[in-house]
Amino acid sequence: MSADESHVTMMYDPYIVPFRAERPACRSVSGYQTRTRIGVGSFGEVWSAVHLRSGALVAIKFEIAKESEPSAGRQALPYEHAIYRMLRGGIGIPRVHWFGREEMTNIMVLDVLGPTLEELRFFCRGRLTLKTVLMLADQLISIIEFIHSRGIVIRDVKPENMAMGLKRSSHIVHIFDFGMARSYKTATGEHIPFQDDLRPIGAPRYINQASFLGHELGRKDDLESLGFVLVWLYTGSLPWKGAKAQSIPAKLQLIGEMKATERLPDICKDCPDEFLTYLQYCRGLGFADKPDYDMLRGLFRGIMERESWKYDSVFDWCPDSDSPAGTLMPDRFVFF
Known part of the structure; x- marks a missing residue:
C-alpha cells in the first residue's frame, strides 16, 4: 500500500469496531442481488447490486458484526446509518433503501452513484476547468450547509467522498461516507466544547492545521477542507503533494509541518483571488462560529458572473460535443 497522503485516514472514532473482510461473492440480500465489488474501506466492502423485482441499481455496504468478539465500542455501519437518518431528504445525500443484519453482517443499501470527483479529475487529465469547479463549489457549499443544519460535521471532506449522480441526477454532486462524521451539538442543543x-x-x-494540532473539528474546518479540495480540483496540485518520508507516520508529521508554515496566498497562487478570500474567511472563524454560507457561495458566483458563465450543468465530463479537449471518460460511466 502506498503512503499517498490523500488516501490515508489518520484516525477513526475509537468507539467504532474495525471491519474484517469476510464476505461471500454473489449474494442475495433482502431482495437485492450483488453484482460486482466497487469499493473496499477500513470497515467493509461496497458492492453494486440490482433489485430483483424492479431492476433498480443500488450500492450495498457490508460489515461483519460478530457479537461474540470482545469489544468496547459500536459497529461502524449502524453508526453511519444513524448519520444518514439525520440527513434524510437532503439534496446531494444518497438515500438509504434498507438497513439491517443478515448472517452476522451489517448491511446498508444505498443509491448507487457515478464516478467520484477525484476520478473525474483524473479522467480530465489531472485538473478541472474553472467553470466546472465553480459549479461544483456552489453545490458542495449548499450540501455542507444542509449537513451542518442537521447538527453534523463531516470531518473527512475529500473528493474521494464526493460523486456525481447517475442519469436524472447526473448533474448533482453527492457527498457520501459519513463514518467519520459526528454531532457538534450536545444533548441540550449547545455547541460541543473546544x-x-x-x-x-x-x-x-x-x-487543515487545526486537525494536525489535535483540535476538535467544527463547521469551519469542513469548509476549509473544502477550500483545499477546490484548489486541488482546479490546479491538480497542493504544496504538500508528493511529500516523501520513510514511513506513513513520518509522512503525516511532515505534511503537518508543511501546513503549519505554508501561507494561504501561496496555496492559492494559481487560482482567482476569491479562492484565497474563501480560505482566509474560513480560517478566521472561531470554533463555534456559524459560517456565512451565502457569502461563500457569493464569492464563486461572482466569478461566474464576471466570466458571463451560466449554471448550465455542462461539466468537463459531459458528452464529447460539450467536453473540453482531453477528457477521457471510461465507457462504464453512463450519465445520460
Missing part, C-alpha cells in the same frame, strides 16, 4: 488534546482525523491532504 478541545486541543485529540489525535488528527481525516485525509491528510485536505485536513
Whole structure:
C-alpha cells in the first residue's frame, strides 16, 4: 500500500469496531442481488447490486458484526446509518433503501452513484476547468450547509467522498461516507466544547492545521477542507503533494509541518483571488462560529458572473460535443 497522503485516514472514532473482510461473492440480500465489488474501506466492502423485482441499481455496504468478539465500542455501519437518518431528504445525500443484519453482517443499501470527483479529475487529465469547479463549489457549499443544519460535521471532506449522480441526477454532486462524521451539538442543543488534546482525523491532504494540532473539528474546518479540495480540483496540485518520508507516520508529521508554515496566498497562487478570500474567511472563524454560507457561495458566483458563465450543468465530463479537449471518460460511466 502506498503512503499517498490523500488516501490515508489518520484516525477513526475509537468507539467504532474495525471491519474484517469476510464476505461471500454473489449474494442475495433482502431482495437485492450483488453484482460486482466497487469499493473496499477500513470497515467493509461496497458492492453494486440490482433489485430483483424492479431492476433498480443500488450500492450495498457490508460489515461483519460478530457479537461474540470482545469489544468496547459500536459497529461502524449502524453508526453511519444513524448519520444518514439525520440527513434524510437532503439534496446531494444518497438515500438509504434498507438497513439491517443478515448472517452476522451489517448491511446498508444505498443509491448507487457515478464516478467520484477525484476520478473525474483524473479522467480530465489531472485538473478541472474553472467553470466546472465553480459549479461544483456552489453545490458542495449548499450540501455542507444542509449537513451542518442537521447538527453534523463531516470531518473527512475529500473528493474521494464526493460523486456525481447517475442519469436524472447526473448533474448533482453527492457527498457520501459519513463514518467519520459526528454531532457538534450536545444533548441540550449547545455547541460541543473546544478541545486541543485529540489525535488528527481525516485525509491528510485536505485536513487543515487545526486537525494536525489535535483540535476538535467544527463547521469551519469542513469548509476549509473544502477550500483545499477546490484548489486541488482546479490546479491538480497542493504544496504538500508528493511529500516523501520513510514511513506513513513520518509522512503525516511532515505534511503537518508543511501546513503549519505554508501561507494561504501561496496555496492559492494559481487560482482567482476569491479562492484565497474563501480560505482566509474560513480560517478566521472561531470554533463555534456559524459560517456565512451565502457569502461563500457569493464569492464563486461572482466569478461566474464576471466570466458571463451560466449554471448550465455542462461539466468537463459531459458528452464529447460539450467536453473540453482531453477528457477521457471510461465507457462504464453512463450519465445520460
